Amino acid sequence: MNSADQSHNFATAGLPAETVGDVHVDHPRMTARNVDVFYGDKQAIDNVTLDIGEKQVISFIGPSGCGKSTFLRCLNRMNDTIDICRITGEIALDGQNIYDPKIDVVPLRARVGMVFQKPNPFPKSIFDNVAYGPRIHGIATSKDELNDIVESSLERAGLWNEVKDRLHQPGTGLSGGQQQRLCIARAIAVSPEVILMDEPCSALDPIATAKIEELIAELSSEYTIVIVTHSMQQAARVSQRTAYFHLGKLVEVGNTDQIFTNPQHEMTNNYITGRFG
Amino acid sequence: MSSLTLGIAILIISAAYFFVANRASSSQRAAGTKFHSLPHYYGLYAALLAFLPAFAILLVLAIGDDLVFRSLALDFVPDEVKASKNYKEVIVMAQITNVVDGINFGEQPDWVYAAAEAWKGWDATSTTLRTILVISLSLLGGMFAYRQVNPGFRSRNAVERIIMTILAASSAIAILTTIGIVFSVIFESLRFFALVPVSEFLFGTTWNPQFEGAERAGSGQMGLATYGSVPLFAGTFLISIVALTVSVPVGLFSAIYLSEYATPKVRAVVKPVMELLAGVPTVVYGFFAALTVAPFIRSTGMSLGLDVASESALAAGLVMGIMIIPFVSSLSDDVINAVPQALRDAAYGLGSTHSETVRQVVLPAALPGVVASILLAVSRAVGETMIVVMAAGLAANLSFNPLDAVTTVTSQIVTILVGDQEFESAKTLSAFALALTLIVITLGLNFVALQIVKKYREQYE
Numbered sequence: 001m002n003s004a005d006q007s008h009n010f011a012t013a014g015l016p017a018e019t020v021g022d023v024h025v026d027h028p029r030m031t032a033r034n035v036d037v038f039y040g041d042k043q044a045i046d047n048v049t050l051d052i053g054e055k056q057v058i059s060f061i062g063p064s065g066c067g068k069s070t071f072l073r074c075l076n077r078m079n080d081t082i083d084i085c086r087i088t089g090e091i092a093l094d095g096q097n098i099y100d101p102k103i104d105v106v107p108l109r110a111r112v113g114m115v116f117q118k119p120n121p122f123p124k125s126i127f128d129n130v131a132y133g134p135r136i137h138g139i140a141t142s143k144d145e146l147n148d149i150v151e152s153s154l155e156r157a158g159l160w161n162e163v164k165d166r167l168h169q170p171g172t173g174l175s176g177g178q179q180q181r182l183c184i185a186r187a188i189a190v191s192p193e194v195i196l197m198d199e200p201c202s203a204l205d206p207i208a209t210a211k212i213e214e215l216i217a218e219l220s221s222e223y224t225i226v227i228v229t230h231s232m233q234q235a236a237r238v239s240q241r242t243a244y245f246h247l248g249k250l251v252e253v254g255n256t257d258q259i260f261t262n263p264q265h266e267m268t269n270n271y272i273t274g275r276f277g
Numbered sequence: 278m279s280s281l282t283l284g285i286a287i288l289i290i291s292a293a294y295f296f297v298a299n300r301a302s303s304s305q306r307a308a309g310t311k312f313h314s315l316p317h318y319y320g321l322y323a324a325l326l327a328f329l330p331a332f333a334i335l336l337v338l339a340i341g342d343d344l345v346f347r348s349l350a351l352d353f354v355p356d357e358v359k360a361s362k363n364y365k366e367v368i369v370m371a372q373i374t375n376v377v378d379g380i381n382f383g384e385q386p387d388w389v390y391a392a393a394e395a396w397k398g399w400d401a402t403s404t405t406l407r408t409i410l411v412i413s414l415s416l417l418g419g420m421f422a423y424r425q426v427n428p429g430f431r432s433r434n435a436v437e438r439i440i441m442t443i444l445a446a447s448s449a450i451a452i453l454t455t456i457g458i459v460f461s462v463i464f465e466s467l468r469f470f471a472l473v474p475v476s477e478f479l480f481g482t483t484w485n486p487q488f489e490g491a492e493r494a495g496s497g498q499m500g501l502a503t504y505g506s507v508p509l510f511a512g513t514f515l516i517s518i519v520a521l522t523v524s525v526p527v528g529l530f531s532a533i534y535l536s537e538y539a540t541p542k543v544r545a546v547v548k549p550v551m552e553l554l555a556g557v558p559t560v561v562y563g564f565f566a567a568l569t570v571a572p573f574i575r576s577t578g579m580s581l582g583l584d585v586a587s588e589s590a591l592a593a594g595l596v597m598g599i600m601i602i603p604f605v606s607s608l609s610d611d612v613i614n615a616v617p618q619a620l621r622d623a624a625y626g627l628g629s630t631h632s633e634t635v636r637q638v639v640l641p642a643a644l645p646g647v648v649a650s651i652l653l654a655v656s657r658a659v660g661e662t663m664i665v666v667m668a669a670g671l672a673a674n675l676s677f678n679p680l681d682a683v684t685t686v687t688s689q690i691v692t693i694l695v696g697d698q699e700f701e702s703a704k705t706l707s708a709f710a711l712a713l714t715l716i717v718i719t720l721g722l723n724f725v726a727l728q729i730v731k732k733y734r735e736q737y738e
Contacts, residue, residue, distance in 0.1 A: 081625060083540070110628035120619035123642050132637070133627040183623070190627060 015246065020265045021254035025053035025241075029194060029224040030075060030112075035089035037070055037079070037248075044070045046248040047089075052194070057216060057225045059235035059256070062245035063271065068228045071245070072196050075226065076112035077105050093194070110137055113192035117199040119179035121171035121186070126163050129171040129182055130154060133190035149189055157185035158215050177208025184215065188223070195219065197227040201234065213238050232272060236260050244268045280339050283408060284332070287415040291328040294419035298323035301426045314433035319422075322432040325439050327419030331411045338410075342403045346396055353392035459716060465709035472703040473504045478710055481505015484673035484684075486693065486704040504707050506714065508675040512590065512683035516669060517658040519594025519679055520601060524658075525651055527598075528605025532647075535606070536613040537635050548610070555603040559663040566596035566668035578680060586682040588670035594679065597664050601654045608653065612646025613639060645729045652726035656719045662687035686711050 028051035037045035045067045052058055052075075060068035070079070077098060079085040090097050098108055110133065121129050130150045133139070140146035150167075154160040159181045163174070171182050180200055187195055197216070201209040216225060216238045229235050235242050236256055243253040244267075252259065252268040263269040299320030306312055312319075350373050351366070358364060372385055376393035377400075425432070470478070487502035531551065535544050571592035578585030585591075616639050624634040640647070662685075670682030671692060693708040700706075 076626065078622065078626060081622070106628045106630055108628070109626060114622075114626035116619060116622060116626070118619055120617070120623045122620060122623065122638055132624075136627070136629055136633055136637070186623075186627065 014267055015249050016251060016265055019049065019250045020252040020268070021259075023050050023250070023253055025051045025056070027054045028052060029054040029094065031090075031092045031095075032071075032074075033090045033092075035071070035074065035087065035091060037067070037074060038086045039082070040084045044248055045074070048250045050243060050250060050253060052224060052226060053241065054224055055220060055222065056241060057220045057227060057239040058241040058243060059239035060226065060228045060243050060245060061230075061232060061235050061271070062251075064230075065247075066245040067248040068243075068245045069198055072198055072226060072228050075194070075196055076109050076114055078109075078114060080105060107137075110190045111192055112194045112196060113187035113190065115180070115183050115187050115195065115197045115200050118203050119176055119183055121174070121179050121182050123170060123172050125168045126154075126171045126174070126182060127167040130185050130189045133186060137190055139190060153185040153189040154182075156188055156219070157181045158211065158218075159185055175208070177204050177211060180204060180208070180212060181215065184212070184219075188219070192223065194224045194226065197225065199228050199230060202230060209234070232260070244271060246271070279404075280335060283335055283411050286412060287328055287331045287335070290331075290412070290415045290419060291324040294327045294423060295320040295324035298423050298426050301423070305426075305428075310428050312428050313431045318432040318436050319426045319430075321436050322425075322439075323419050323422035325436065326422040327415045329439070329443075330418050331415035334414055335407070335411050338403075338407050342400075342407075346399055346403075349399065350392045350396055353388050353395065355388055358386075358388075462709050462713045462716060465706055466713040469703060469706035469710045472706065473710075478504050478506050478707075479714075480507065482507045482675050484508050484689070486689075486707055502703065504703065504710075506686070506711060508673040509684060509686045509689050509711065510714075511675055511677065512669070512673070513659055513685040513687070515590050515677055515679060515683055516594045516597065516665060516685060517655060519591055520597035520658045520661075521651070521655065523595055523598025524601040524605050524654055528602045528650075528654070529609055529647065531602070532606040532609035532613055533635060533640075536610050537631070537639065548607075551606055552603050554600065555607075557600070559600065559661065560667075562596050562600050563663045563667035566592050566664050570596055571668055574680075583680060585680045586670065588668055588682045589680050590669055590683045591679040593665045593669035596668065597658055597661055600661070600664065601657050604654045604657055605650050608650030609643070609647045612643045612650065615646070616642045645732055649726040649730045652722050652729070656722045656726075659722070660687060660715065660719055662691060666691050686715050 030052040032048055032050045032052075035045055035048045036043065048071060060072060062068050073079045074087055074091060075098075079087065087099060091099060093108070093112065096103070098112075122132065124132070127150055130153050131140075131146055134146055134149050140149055151160060151164075154163060159178060162178060163182075171179065174182060180203075184195075184200075201212050204212065213234060216227065219225060220238075220240075227235075227238065239256050241253065242256045242259040244251045244259065244263075244265075246267055252263060252265045254264070259268065260272060263272055297320075299316050302312055302319040303316035306316060347370060350370070353373075354369055358369070372389050373392045373396060375382065376385060376389055377396050481503060483503045483505045484507075485503045531547075535548055535551075539547060567588070571588055574589060574592050574595075575585045575587055620638050620642060621634055624638040629637070665685045666688040669685060669688065671684050671688065672682045673684050673689070674681055676683055690708045690711050693704060
């Protein structure tokens, strides 16, 4: 099937030929150039070009099935686990193409960590959950160092005070919000450069959500964060830049303030004002 | 009427009630009355009430009348016969029922013919009574249901309750049968333990059963009969351990391959093929073990300068191990597949390799289920009979050398109960004691497996 046929899979009416707004930033940590993603014959991402700025939070918004999660999962090659998934174009981390055959996916994923939609702690103790990454990558050289990493990761995830007396109880026994913060602690324990978050609050109650959002704000001083969210308020609260996806295309990207107060493209405007999505 | 014709009769009555009740309800419905349930529920309710109670009574009577006749027939036996030394109720009953069935072995005493005549009379009365009882119960049940065909009656809910009762009764049959088997084994075992002390049976190290006749005649081949079951259980465990050393690693590794590494196409072929192993009759495994594996082990052992029995625990254990591979692999594959993809994603997302993910995340999460599958394989190995009868030998050696011939509990039960036997002897009864011990062990293992599975369910929710 050639690309002309594939584009018929999309209801292209109203979609811009090119992304509206500035896709480039001054200090990009990751750069995506002309990225296409196919699941079998179905095209899920269509020619996306986007920079992800260093120590910035960028949020991906858009209606269900618009490809924002798919694009997120391309950034640390999590889509590799799906056999029928095929990616073209270039995604680079610090200027290095992560889809280069010479790149080993294992250290890549340590540099680009991920937090999932549903909290997924391992059925191990809280300590072992956080210590998992440092152990497999040999980050800690001594037991004390490992303890320090676990403690500082839990502290940065704002969970230390709640769990310090029960580090050896199963992580699955925590509440949903605590589990998600445990997963964030687990992700930052390997000192990633970029953290990808795939709707990290969609399974949580408002109070737990507020805590995670607070945490994201704190983490953004040290990490580059990409967050997929269904909640526009959340995107407005936590992110500096916002990218609006629709039907596999990146419709508009810009500073969050500008996207939510003065969207340039009509589809973005319609989505923001709740006319569809 | 015979039981079969009676059964057909009540089926016909039920069908008739179904149509009548269905029609009654649907015609009233057509006339505008609002019914609680759809017409066919009224029909079904009537049919079930016409069939089930009558059928239950039919079953009870078919089994029960014989018992009543037996106790009645005993009255015909003269007191002097009852008092004699060789009196056996079973034999007297056989004499009487043979005459009833028209089988005659020579001339019987007069009281036998009298009893048989009376028996035939009871039989006729009973058949008549049974016919009347069952048919009228069926008619009454159906009539009762038919009279309830009115708009207020909730036949849909009533049918639901009846269906639940039928389902519960079916599961009760399985449980009652198990209890029945256990009790029959317990009673025979008690008779055995009246002859042989429990301590000798459980802790004795020599297994040498003899017919009492042979013993009394002084021709017992190896002196007095002894019933120490330790060598049998030792043999069973030796062979089981050999079998598990084969099946657990192979089964577990192939389960990991199938669920974590194989492409869907490979999996679609390999999994059913492996499960075919479970479909091979154990007797086929038995002669494979006895005719192919055992001689091979023996010749290999000889060339290495080892003394190998021609029937060895190793041969039986290896083949049994092959046989139970699918039990381990299939169940483990299921539990490994049940580990949520989210856990694997989490591990990959942290930069784990494939095998790190399997070893450190998937297997620990699946471990309780894997253990349960291994325990089920153990139960299977302990209870397996045919392979050991054919390949492990019958010599009750107390040995932990897998190259020796050993025997197992199950193969001893087979040798004891095959062929002619004297039922009252300790030798025959010992089979029941062995069976009882085996049942206790397997039930214990299943119980442990169930507990682990229960714990497993709470794992990642």
